Amino acid sequence: MSMEQLRRKLGQVSDLGAAAGLMSWDQETQMPREAARVRGLQMATLAGLSHELFTDPQTGELLKAAQPDNETDRAIVQVAGRDFEKATKLPTEFVEEQTRAENEAHHAWIDARKNSDFASFVPYLQKMMDLARRQADLLGYEDHPYDALLDLYEPAMKAEQVKTVFADLRDRTLPLLRRITAAADAADYSVLTRAFPFADQKAFAWRIAGEAFGLRPDFARQDESAHPFQTNFSRSDLRITTRTEEYWPACLFGTWHESGHAMYERGVAEKWERTPVSRGASLGVHESQSRMFENLLARSQPFWNRYFDELAAVAPAVTAGLDAATLYKAVNRVQPSLIRVEADEVTYNFHIMLRFELELALLEGSLKVQDLPEAWNAKMQEYLGLTPPNDAQGVLQDIHWSAGLIGYFPTYSLGNLLSVQLLEAAKQDAAIAAGIEQANYAPLLAWLVENVHQYGRSRLPNEIAQGATGRTLTADPYVKYLHDKYEGIYGLK
Amino acid sequence: MSMEQLRRKLGQVSDLGAAAGLMSWDQETQMPREAARVRGLQMATLAGLSHELFTDPQTGELLKAAQPDNETDRAIVQVAGRDFEKATKLPTEFVEEQTRAENEAHHAWIDARKNSDFASFVPYLQKMMDLARRQADLLGYEDHPYDALLDLYEPAMKAEQVKTVFADLRDRTLPLLRRITAAADAADYSVLTRAFPFADQKAFAWRIAGEAFGLRPDFARQDESAHPFQTNFSRSDLRITTRTEEYWPACLFGTWHESGHAMYERGVAEKWERTPVSRGASLGVHESQSRMFENLLARSQPFWNRYFDELAAVAPAVTAGLDAATLYKAVNRVQPSLIRVEADEVTYNFHIMLRFELELALLEGSLKVQDLPEAWNAKMQEYLGLTPPNDAQGVLQDIHWSAGLIGYFPTYSLGNLLSVQLLEAAKQDAAIAAGIEQANYAPLLAWLVENVHQYGRSRLPNEIAQGATGRTLTADPYVKYLHDKYEGIYGLK
16 A cells, blocks of 8 residues: 555656656747746746655655565665655755755856856855765765765765776776877868758758667657757657757767667666656766767767768768768767867767866865866866866866766766677677677667666666676776777777 | 745646646647657646645635735735635545546547447536536536536626627627628639648748737747647746648638737736736636637738738738738638538627527536437527538537536637627727727737736626726627628628
């Protein structure tokens, strides 16, 4: 009986979450401009009611009284219990203080970035760091306060594990990057901004998302937004967004990136519908799927062997004078740059390592907020050989810290690493490996559903890695992948 | 203090309503097909939570304790009090029984209509009528059980008043209809299905909705759906839908109809935002606005004098060989027909009167459900001189009764009557009258905001009619309007 009551309550919380998610999606993709103010109030109400409903003492009692008699229900009680514990550890006053501070820091960050004026942002960022530290204390941790925050995005992951993996990654890919940047590069990158009408970019990206990756209009849709994202309101209601610009790879690879997120959500077992288990296991595991589609599959030679002609049919101006091999090289350009979101596969992780190291130092107190730009610029020089001309293109470029998201950045690289680790494991199956060579991803997708997607949040990220690949997360496969791929492209073998 | 608490609570209820409304809009316009099942559960949760939140005893206490010290708050307490009384008069078990019966009746109606098999629908319709009668008893009434149901859609309106007004309308327009159908008609109606690409229909209708009626993308948007409707989530977030077909007037006049609904919601005073006062006063008053835009304005000669050239610019195939005068005649064709939603201004109200008379007889018990088709067909013959070839095109054509909506139909005609009554009152102002002759509706819109829109639900429909026109609802202006317009078009003067 109490299991049924618990399911009912979690269903209500899930439905309120779906409504809030729809309001947010609508705001980014459909809503008339002037509706923003009231929409903000409406979304705050939904968040408040949902939090109230979930954290009221009755939920705790139901969780205690629940006697799950099968694996499905056991996972529900376990995951909901974890969420309940976290949600009730933070006093309402703290959450409200954090919300206010985030709001202020967000606006301060917008101004600071616009004026490239880090000094004006210092008090706000200091406040966010203080709150992060207090939040870590409230949530509790064993070894490092960072663990408490990281756990919000990557359950059970530890700073120590990230440090080890990142050190290995850095030591083994920095030499590769040096060799690449020193190599001669005769490719013509102007093809990446050749004329490709925006509507055609969108339509091509979406069609191939269906053909190659199985994301179909029966259960998904594509819209435009300023910042691409994936959201969903059930496993049969997936929404991805894209943006179009002259640099057409942004739309294509962005769409396929979000398709990876969406197909993960699609693959979660239906038995967990409208429960907190029914989402991807973590940001890192999520990113492993989006990066796999975007980079390991769509930025591969076999992919373009198969889809070059289709691209040529809709965008002849883009492909004129090219073939699948030259296109493949063009979309895999390695170039150290200042901005994370524009980074290629080789340099991307250095942007993340830099942020992770700075977050740790800030949280430990060994780095002061006001000294952040200097530390940032030094690391940019060390890793990528670049110095930002101003803080807007440096330490102020990302929204995360202003939103109090400390411990979030590492998940991007954890996802990159896991993507290759999973793909290599999947390719042990000859049919999957052969499929990939033909850009036929159906066998791979089935393997991903079986080994990753179906579990939703019922397994922890490290358990998923262990179960699917036989070992916990390691930089090894990723390092090998980068060497193979880019030594080939840059003729370094 | 309790006023503030009441405001807060009503705000939450309003926000949940907005979320439910968005889910519904999304379902009709955007949602992937396979999402339907879970969306149904999500919408049920929102409806349940909203009902729970509003009807809990605390709301009653807040309403009792509230001491509104200004007109704005007084209206909130009054309207919320009315809603609370209604909502708490129906026991939960009754509402649940009604919901289940509606659901069953809806599916039975779909099948019955498909197979034109009224007999199979009888037990379901009988159940809906029994429930309607019980609902009337639970809600309470003084003179006639119909009053209790009518009051749900047209607050404080009485069956007796509707009877009187409808009798007058019938007696004075039936002779006009006879004269029109007997008149020679040389107009070429094939223009109404001339080639007009769907995307161009939509774009033209939407652009003119902005230019002529003030419905602009800053606070409104247009989408497609199977059945056109208007909804909104605040006065700055208005959504209308349209559908496109070969018969292009459906898209154009449908869009302008929904624009009337939208601009009404737009005009409600902002001080009532997120309260139950912040909606149109009734279905009838709402329909007066949509019908005014659709028929009194957009189906007028001055409108086409102004917009004929713009139509010609986007749809030259439609306007070829026509001028504003011939187009005006074509879009005002009078032709008795079987289907309400396709009816013109002269015949439309007979469809409504027929339904109103049958509803009264069913509720009084003087007509049995199984005898409904016979009664329907007899009245169709009496009013429009037609006999449906089957029940699908007769008694089964509308969804309303299967959804338990008894007392709803009259509001369509009440809206028609009020539309002319209001317009005639507005035209007492010379600037407004002159504007209308130029199809410049800004002065009229300002008058409507001042005399109708701004009040939201703070005034009852009859109070609005009285305040804006100096008298309660009457058929007089509408009868005169029909005679003037159609005697002109059909050369009967």
